[in-house]
Amino acid sequence: MTAPEPFGTRLRRAMDERGPLCVGIDPHPSLLAAWGLGDDVGGLERFADTVVEALAERVAVLKPQSAFFERFGSRGVAVLERTVAAARSAGALVLLDAKRGDIGSTMAAYAAAYLDEGAPLAADAVTVSPYLGYGSLRPALDLARANGRGVFVLALTSNPEGAEVQSAVTAAGPTVAQGILDRLREENAAELAAGAPLGSFGAVVGATVGETGAELAIGGPLLAPGVGAQGATAADLPRVFGDTLGQVLPNVGRGVLKHGPHPAALRAAAEREAAEIARFLDSGA
Ligand SMILES: O=C(O)c1cc(=O)[nH]c(=O)n1[C@@H]1O[C@H](COP(=O)(O)O)[C@@H](O)[C@H]1O
Numbered sequence: 001m002t003a004p005e006p007f008g009t010r011l012r013r014a015m016d017e018r019g020p021l022c023v024g025i026d027p028h029p030s031l032l033a034a035w036g037l038g039d040d041v042g043g044l045e046r047f048a049d050t051v052v053e054a055l056a057e058r059v060a061v062l063k064p065q066s067a068f069f070e071r072f073g074s075r076g077v078a079v080l081e082r083t084v085a086a087a088r089s090a091g092a093l094v095l096l097d098a099k100r101g102d103i104g105s106t107m108a109a110y111a112a113a114y115l116d117e118g119a120p121l122a123a124d125a126v127t128v129s130p131y132l133g134y135g136s137l138r139p140a141l142d143l144a145r146a147n148g149r150g151v152f153v154l155a156l157t158s159n160p161e162g163a164e165v166q167s168a169v170t171a172a173g174p175t176v177a178q179g180i181l182d183r184l185r186e187e188n189a190a191e192l193a194a195g196a197p198l199g200s201f202g203a204v205v206g207a208t209v210g211e212t213g214a215e216l217a218i219g220g221p222l223l224a225p226g227v228g229a230q231g232a233t234a235a236d237l238p239r240v241f242g243d244t245l246g247q248v249l250p251n252v253g254r255g256v257l258k259h260g261p262h263p264a265a266l267r268a269a270a271e272r273e274a275a276e277i278a279r280f281l282d283s284g285a
Helices: 007-018 029-034 041-055 066-070 073-089 104-115 134-147 160-166 176-193 234-247 263-284
Strands: 022-025 061-064 093-100 125-128 150-156 201-205 222-224 248-252
Touching (some): 007 093, 007 176, 022 041, 029 041, 041 066, 041 263, 061 066, 061 073, 066 093, 073 093, 093 104, 093 150, 104 134, 125 134, 134 150, 134 176, 150 160, 160 176, 176 201, 222 234, 234 248, 234 263, 248 263
Parallel strands (some): 061 093, 093 125, 125 150, 150 201, 201 222
8 A cells, every 4th residue: 555645745735736825614603693694503514615615626724623613512513524524525625623632542532533544524634732741642643644644733822821831941941832843843854854845743833923932943834823813914924934934824714704604705805815925925935
Protein backbone atom coordinates (compact mmCIF):
# COMPACT_ATOMS: atom_id res chain seq x y z
CA MET A 1 0.00 0.00 0.00
CA THR A 2 1.38 3.43 -0.86
CA ALA A 3 1.60 5.98 1.94
CA PRO A 4 -1.14 8.64 1.85
CA GLU A 5 -0.08 12.10 0.73
CA PRO A 6 0.72 14.11 3.87
CA PHE A 7 -1.80 16.70 5.03
CA GLY A 8 0.79 19.50 4.92
CA THR A 9 1.49 18.79 1.25
CA ARG A 10 -2.23 18.80 0.46
CA LEU A 11 -2.70 22.02 2.44
CA ARG A 12 0.20 23.76 0.70
CA ARG A 13 -1.33 22.89 -2.68
CA ALA A 14 -4.78 24.09 -1.61
CA MET A 15 -3.37 27.37 -0.24
CA ASP A 16 -1.39 27.95 -3.44
CA GLU A 17 -4.30 27.15 -5.74
CA ARG A 18 -7.15 28.72 -3.80
CA GLY A 19 -5.40 31.30 -1.62
CA PRO A 20 -4.61 31.04 2.08
CA LEU A 21 -8.04 31.46 3.66
CA CYS A 22 -9.89 29.29 6.15
CA VAL A 23 -13.54 30.15 6.67
CA GLY A 24 -15.23 29.05 9.88
CA ILE A 25 -18.58 27.29 9.99
CA ASP A 26 -19.68 28.76 13.31
CA PRO A 27 -23.49 28.64 13.55
CA HIS A 28 -23.88 31.06 16.45
CA PRO A 29 -27.48 31.45 17.65
CA SER A 30 -27.29 35.14 16.68
CA LEU A 31 -26.25 34.23 13.13
CA LEU A 32 -29.05 31.67 12.78
CA ALA A 33 -31.46 34.44 13.74
CA ALA A 34 -29.84 36.96 11.40
CA TRP A 35 -30.17 34.46 8.54
CA GLY A 36 -33.88 34.00 9.32
CA LEU A 37 -33.31 30.44 10.54
CA GLY A 38 -34.65 28.69 13.62
CA ASP A 39 -32.34 27.98 16.55
CA ASP A 40 -32.89 24.27 15.96
CA VAL A 41 -31.44 21.32 14.04
CA GLY A 42 -33.20 22.36 10.84
CA GLY A 43 -31.69 25.85 11.05
CA LEU A 44 -28.29 24.39 11.85
CA GLU A 45 -28.37 22.12 8.81
CA ARG A 46 -29.54 24.88 6.47
CA PHE A 47 -26.78 27.17 7.74
CA ALA A 48 -24.03 24.57 7.32
CA ASP A 49 -25.32 23.47 3.90
CA THR A 50 -25.35 27.08 2.71
CA VAL A 51 -21.75 27.70 3.75
CA VAL A 52 -20.63 24.48 2.09
CA GLU A 53 -22.57 25.27 -1.10
CA ALA A 54 -21.15 28.80 -1.23
CA LEU A 55 -17.53 28.14 -0.35
CA ALA A 56 -16.39 24.52 -0.41
CA GLU A 57 -15.41 24.68 -4.07
CA ARG A 58 -13.49 27.91 -3.56
CA VAL A 59 -11.68 28.30 -0.24
CA ALA A 60 -8.69 26.22 0.82
CA VAL A 61 -10.10 25.20 4.20
CA LEU A 62 -13.44 25.15 5.98
CA LYS A 63 -13.39 24.93 9.78
CA PRO A 64 -16.61 23.75 11.39
CA GLN A 65 -16.67 24.56 15.09
CA SER A 66 -17.92 21.39 16.79
CA ALA A 67 -19.43 23.18 19.80
CA PHE A 68 -22.15 24.82 17.73
CA PHE A 69 -23.22 21.39 16.44
CA GLU A 70 -22.86 19.54 19.77
CA ARG A 71 -25.24 22.11 21.28
CA PHE A 72 -28.06 20.17 19.56
CA GLY A 73 -26.98 16.74 20.80
CA SER A 74 -26.80 13.66 18.60
CA ARG A 75 -28.84 15.23 15.79
CA GLY A 76 -26.48 18.20 15.73
CA VAL A 77 -23.49 15.86 15.58
CA ALA A 78 -25.17 14.05 12.68
CA VAL A 79 -25.36 17.40 10.87
CA LEU A 80 -21.65 17.90 11.59
CA GLU A 81 -20.88 14.47 10.07
CA ARG A 82 -22.76 15.36 6.91
CA THR A 83 -21.16 18.83 6.79
CA VAL A 84 -17.62 17.44 7.03
CA ALA A 85 -18.32 14.86 4.32
CA ALA A 86 -20.03 17.34 1.99
CA ALA A 87 -17.30 19.96 2.32
CA ARG A 88 -14.57 17.40 1.66
CA SER A 89 -16.30 15.93 -1.35
CA ALA A 90 -16.78 19.44 -2.79
CA GLY A 91 -13.01 19.94 -2.63
CA ALA A 92 -12.29 21.89 0.57
CA LEU A 93 -9.96 20.61 3.22
CA VAL A 94 -11.84 20.34 6.51
CA LEU A 95 -10.25 21.35 9.79
CA LEU A 96 -12.59 20.16 12.51
CA ASP A 97 -12.34 22.57 15.42
CA ALA A 98 -12.83 20.37 18.47
CA LYS A 99 -9.87 21.47 20.65
CA ARG A 100 -9.59 18.09 22.28
CA GLY A 101 -6.96 17.23 24.89
CA ASP A 102 -6.76 14.42 27.46
CA ILE A 103 -4.50 11.73 28.88
CA GLY A 104 -2.83 9.75 26.15
CA SER A 105 -5.07 6.67 26.34
CA THR A 106 -8.20 8.81 25.98
CA MET A 107 -6.50 10.95 23.37
CA ALA A 108 -6.20 7.79 21.29
CA ALA A 109 -9.99 7.59 21.21
CA TYR A 110 -10.31 11.24 20.17
CA ALA A 111 -7.75 10.55 17.45
CA ALA A 112 -9.80 7.57 16.26
CA ALA A 113 -12.91 9.79 16.19
CA TYR A 114 -11.41 12.54 14.02
CA LEU A 115 -8.39 11.15 12.19
CA ASP A 116 -9.15 7.51 11.38
CA GLU A 117 -10.16 6.34 7.93
CA GLY A 118 -13.87 5.70 7.85
CA ALA A 119 -14.71 7.34 11.19
CA PRO A 120 -18.05 9.18 10.95
CA LEU A 121 -16.38 12.49 11.89
CA ALA A 122 -13.09 11.95 10.04
CA ALA A 123 -11.72 15.30 8.86
CA ASP A 124 -8.50 16.37 7.18
CA ALA A 125 -7.23 17.87 10.42
CA VAL A 126 -8.34 18.60 13.96
CA THR A 127 -7.52 21.22 16.61
CA VAL A 128 -6.13 19.98 19.93
CA SER A 129 -5.20 21.53 23.26
CA PRO A 130 -1.78 20.72 24.76
CA TYR A 131 -2.76 21.60 28.34
CA LEU A 132 -2.18 18.01 29.51
CA GLY A 133 1.32 18.21 28.11
CA TYR A 134 2.50 17.99 24.51
CA GLY A 135 3.35 14.31 24.92
CA SER A 136 -0.27 13.47 25.75
CA LEU A 137 -1.12 14.40 22.15
CA ARG A 138 1.12 11.63 20.78
CA PRO A 139 -1.72 9.28 19.70
CA ALA A 140 -3.29 12.04 17.60
CA LEU A 141 0.04 13.12 16.11
CA ASP A 142 0.93 9.54 15.19
CA LEU A 143 -2.46 8.65 13.72
CA ALA A 144 -2.50 11.87 11.72
CA ARG A 145 0.93 11.08 10.29
CA ALA A 146 -0.07 7.52 9.40
CA ASN A 147 -3.29 8.65 7.71
CA GLY A 148 -2.13 11.75 5.84
CA ARG A 149 -4.08 14.02 8.16
CA GLY A 150 -3.11 17.00 10.27
CA VAL A 151 -3.20 18.35 13.79
CA PHE A 152 -3.28 21.99 14.88
CA VAL A 153 -2.03 22.57 18.43
CA LEU A 154 -3.02 25.66 20.41
CA ALA A 155 0.08 27.78 21.05
CA LEU A 156 -0.75 31.51 21.29
CA THR A 157 -4.53 31.74 21.25
CA SER A 158 -6.46 34.77 20.11
CA ASN A 159 -8.33 35.39 23.38
CA PRO A 160 -6.97 37.86 25.93
CA GLU A 161 -6.96 35.24 28.73
CA GLY A 162 -4.60 32.91 26.87
CA ALA A 163 -1.42 34.77 27.78
CA GLU A 164 -1.68 33.97 31.50
CA VAL A 165 -0.90 30.34 30.68
CA GLN A 166 0.85 30.53 27.32
CA SER A 167 3.29 33.34 28.18
CA ALA A 168 4.30 31.74 31.49
CA VAL A 169 7.99 30.92 31.62
CA THR A 170 8.78 27.26 32.17
CA ALA A 171 11.50 25.87 34.40
CA ALA A 172 13.37 24.91 31.22
CA GLY A 173 13.54 28.57 30.17
CA PRO A 174 11.19 29.33 27.28
CA THR A 175 7.51 30.23 27.55
CA VAL A 176 4.86 27.50 27.51
CA ALA A 177 3.90 28.59 23.98
CA GLN A 178 7.49 28.50 22.74
CA GLY A 179 7.85 24.99 24.14
CA ILE A 180 4.84 23.87 22.08
CA LEU A 181 6.17 25.60 18.95
CA ASP A 182 9.57 23.96 19.41
CA ARG A 183 7.97 20.51 19.70
CA LEU A 184 5.97 21.16 16.54
CA ARG A 185 9.14 22.09 14.68
CA GLU A 186 10.59 18.71 15.67
CA GLU A 187 7.33 17.01 14.64
CA ASN A 188 7.52 18.49 11.14
CA ALA A 189 11.22 17.81 10.60
CA ALA A 190 10.86 14.32 9.10
CA GLU A 191 8.28 15.36 6.50
CA LEU A 192 10.31 18.41 5.51
CA ALA A 193 13.46 16.30 5.25
CA ALA A 194 11.54 13.99 2.90
CA GLY A 195 10.84 16.97 0.65
CA ALA A 196 7.37 18.07 1.77
CA PRO A 197 6.74 21.78 1.16
CA LEU A 198 4.92 22.16 4.49
CA GLY A 199 4.61 19.95 7.55
CA SER A 200 1.33 18.43 8.71
CA PHE A 201 1.58 19.68 12.28
CA GLY A 202 0.36 23.21 12.74
CA ALA A 203 0.18 25.76 15.53
CA VAL A 204 -2.68 28.08 16.37
CA VAL A 205 -1.41 31.63 16.73
CA GLY A 206 -4.07 34.32 16.97
CA ALA A 207 -3.94 37.29 14.61
CA THR A 208 -4.68 39.34 17.72
CA VAL A 209 -1.54 38.48 19.72
CA GLY A 210 0.75 41.24 18.44
CA GLU A 211 4.52 40.95 18.56
CA THR A 212 5.27 38.14 20.99
CA GLY A 213 8.92 37.51 20.27
CA ALA A 214 8.06 33.83 19.77
CA GLU A 215 9.97 31.85 17.14
CA LEU A 216 7.13 30.79 14.85
CA ALA A 217 9.12 28.99 12.14
CA ILE A 218 7.82 25.48 12.85
CA GLY A 219 7.85 24.26 9.26
CA GLY A 220 4.11 23.65 9.45
CA PRO A 221 1.01 25.80 9.01
CA LEU A 222 0.10 28.63 11.38
CA LEU A 223 -3.67 28.91 11.80
CA ALA A 224 -4.46 32.54 12.59
CA PRO A 225 -7.95 33.07 14.00
CA GLY A 226 -9.06 36.48 15.24
CA VAL A 227 -9.45 38.36 11.95
CA GLY A 228 -12.82 40.10 11.85
CA ALA A 229 -15.11 39.75 14.86
CA GLN A 230 -12.25 39.56 17.39
CA GLY A 231 -10.76 42.82 16.20
CA ALA A 232 -7.68 41.84 14.21
CA THR A 233 -7.36 42.74 10.53
CA ALA A 234 -5.21 41.43 7.71
CA ALA A 235 -2.94 44.42 8.36
CA ASP A 236 -1.94 42.84 11.70
CA LEU A 237 -0.55 39.70 10.08
CA PRO A 238 2.93 40.98 9.08
CA ARG A 239 3.55 42.28 12.61
CA VAL A 240 2.52 38.99 14.24
CA PHE A 241 4.10 36.58 11.76
CA GLY A 242 7.14 38.38 10.32
CA ASP A 243 9.05 36.06 8.02
CA THR A 244 6.65 33.12 8.55
CA LEU A 245 3.82 34.84 6.62
CA GLY A 246 4.04 32.23 3.86
CA GLN A 247 2.86 29.53 6.28
CA VAL A 248 -0.07 31.52 7.69
CA LEU A 249 -3.63 30.30 7.22
CA PRO A 250 -5.88 33.12 8.45
CA ASN A 251 -9.31 32.05 9.70
CA VAL A 252 -12.37 34.24 9.44
CA GLY A 253 -15.68 33.14 10.92
CA ARG A 254 -18.27 35.76 11.74
CA GLY A 255 -16.53 38.34 9.52
CA VAL A 256 -17.69 36.31 6.51
CA LEU A 257 -20.76 34.56 7.93
CA LYS A 258 -22.51 37.80 8.89
CA HIS A 259 -22.93 38.49 5.15
CA GLY A 260 -25.22 35.45 4.67
CA PRO A 261 -27.63 33.85 4.02
CA HIS A 262 -27.26 34.29 0.27
CA PRO A 263 -24.46 32.13 -1.14
CA ALA A 264 -23.40 34.87 -3.57
CA ALA A 265 -23.00 37.33 -0.70
CA LEU A 266 -20.96 34.80 1.30
CA ARG A 267 -18.75 34.20 -1.74
CA ALA A 268 -18.24 37.92 -2.23
CA ALA A 269 -17.36 38.40 1.45
CA ALA A 270 -14.85 35.55 1.35
CA GLU A 271 -13.32 36.99 -1.82
CA ARG A 272 -12.93 40.41 -0.17
CA GLU A 273 -11.24 38.82 2.85
CA ALA A 274 -8.97 36.74 0.63
CA ALA A 275 -7.95 39.81 -1.39
CA GLU A 276 -7.22 41.83 1.73
CA ILE A 277 -5.21 38.97 3.23
CA ALA A 278 -3.26 38.49 0.00
CA ARG A 279 -2.36 42.18 0.00
CA PHE A 280 -0.70 41.93 3.41
CA LEU A 281 0.77 38.46 3.09
CA ASP A 282 2.41 39.45 -0.19
CA SER A 283 3.66 42.75 1.16
CA GLY A 284 5.43 41.07 4.07
CA ALA A 285 6.63 37.93 2.36
O1 LIG B 1 -8.60 26.91 17.19
C1 LIG B 1 -9.30 27.85 16.78
O2 LIG B 1 -9.82 27.81 15.69
C2 LIG B 1 -9.35 29.07 17.60
C3 LIG B 1 -8.24 29.33 18.37
C4 LIG B 1 -8.09 30.61 18.95
O3 LIG B 1 -7.07 30.93 19.55
N1 LIG B 1 -9.10 31.52 18.79
C5 LIG B 1 -10.23 31.24 18.08
O4 LIG B 1 -11.08 32.14 17.94
N2 LIG B 1 -10.41 29.99 17.55
C6 LIG B 1 -11.67 29.65 16.85
O5 LIG B 1 -11.72 30.41 15.65
C7 LIG B 1 -13.07 30.87 15.40
C8 LIG B 1 -13.09 32.38 15.37
O6 LIG B 1 -14.30 32.80 14.83
P1 LIG B 1 -14.60 34.36 14.54
O7 LIG B 1 -14.15 35.12 15.76
O8 LIG B 1 -16.07 34.38 14.34
O9 LIG B 1 -13.83 34.72 13.31
C9 LIG B 1 -13.93 30.23 16.47
O10 LIG B 1 -14.43 29.00 15.96
C10 LIG B 1 -12.97 29.96 17.61
O11 LIG B 1 -13.38 28.86 18.39
